Amino acid sequence: MSKASKRNEPLVTHIYTADPSAHVFDGKIYIYPSHDLDHEKVSNDNGDQYDMEDYHILSMDGITAECVDNGEALHVKDVPWATSQMWAPDAAFKNNTYYLYFPARDKDGIFRIGVATSANPAGPFEAQPDYIPGSYSIDPAVLVDEDGRAYMYFGGLWGGQLEKWQTGAFNPDGEGPAADAPAIGPRVAELNEDMLTFKAAPQEISIVDADGKPLTAGDENRRYFEGPWMHKYNGKYYLSYSTGSTHQIVYAIGDSPVGPFTFQGTILTPVIGWTTHHSIVEVEGQWYLFYHDSSLSGGADNKRSVKYTELHYNADGTIRTIDPYNN
Ligand code: FUB
Numbered sequence: 189m190s191k192a193s194k195r196n197e198p199l200v201t202h203i204y205t206a207d208p209s210a211h212v213f214d215g216k217i218y219i220y221p222s223h224d225l226d227h228e229k230v231s232n233d234n235g236d237q238y239d240m241e242d243y244h245i246l247s248m249d250g251i252t253a254e255c256v257d258n259g260e261a262l263h264v265k266d267v268p269w270a271t272s273q274m275w276a277p278d279a280a281f282k283n284n285t286y287y288l289y290f291p292a293r294d295k296d297g298i299f300r301i302g303v304a305t306s307a308n309p310a311g312p313f314e315a316q317p318d319y320i321p322g323s324y325s326i327d328p329a330v331l332v333d334e335d336g337r338a339y340m341y342f343g344g345l346w347g348g349q350l351e352k353w354q355t356g357a358f359n360p361d362g363e364g365p366a367a368d369a370p371a372i373g374p375r376v377a378e379l380n381e382d383m384l385t386f387k388a389a390p391q392e393i394s395i396v397d398a399d400g401k402p403l404t405a406g407d408e409n410r411r412y413f414e415g416p417w418m419h420k421y422n423g424k425y426y427l428s429y430s431t432g433s434t435h436q437i438v439y440a441i442g443d444s445p446v447g448p449f450t451f452q453g454t455i456l457t458p459v460i461g462w463t464t465h466h467s468i469v470e471v472e473g474q475w476y477l478f479y480h481d482s483s484l485s486g487g488a489d490n491k492r493s494v495k496y497t498e499l500h501y502n503a504d505g506t507i508r509t510i511d512p513y514n515n
Contacts, residue, residue, distance in 0.1 A: 190254035198484050198493035199255040206492035207276030208478040210469040213309040219246040220279045235347025237490040240274045245310045261311030280330040287383045288313045291326040301328050325350045331418040338379040339445045344414030367406025374416045394448040395440050408434045415465040437466045454509045462489040475499040
């Protein structure tokens, strides 16, 4: 007998899942999560505890339908350039092909972003022999815009190594800016028609306050940390992301897919566990937030579970803040 999926409850309980990127492909909901392993690893600011090896893609025939685990879709051993830490992925559809984008450490321990392809949204996926040239850091999220142009948003501080790329080259000793200096922004790169390569070097995105001033590195309640997501609503571009150390999902709005974006407010208040990561998708006219927390594992940071809840806009296009334990 199939089990109905419910708001704010783990979508699957037989494995731990995190970092959900949800899409509707061919009328069905597909969720591309990280697959947290049920093992003990040293926990530190470098993210060594997130020692994932493969991806399992989840799918649902409708928002209340049973959530199905489609099995292993890609394993690190089948990615020629990658060695470890298969972190938050995303997927896109174009050229009659499904593309799975994922970060992992290369042979030098540097995070890069790879692509794997499939004719089936649930996989299995076949990895390209090398990572995307010019890619770095973590947490890719891809928007295929209404005009067919595709953009990848990515980047993460601390374990995600974004501080080490401020000059455009990898500096293993790179540190974040001073608290009163502009914060490091996420990156955006337009993808070529092949969806496998960048059109040009990634650009840093500017996130500004209501007065047009860049958010500062010390403004930890608002500045970018990791986990970007891009969606469009009423012709505007909504960039949402995690603030990491202050554990919120927040958002900023812009008129162009590459920004600048003006900070708006909080979408999701802190969840159980250190990380918070999300995606936003419209299913049959209703918007949903997919997110994760560590409730199922009793709070273990590296054993998370994917959930969803409804997301609502106000008449002015702002998003109503969600308290995941009281909605
Ligand atoms: O799952 C590993 C990392 O934790 C992700 O890449 C981050 O966004 C955070 O959720």
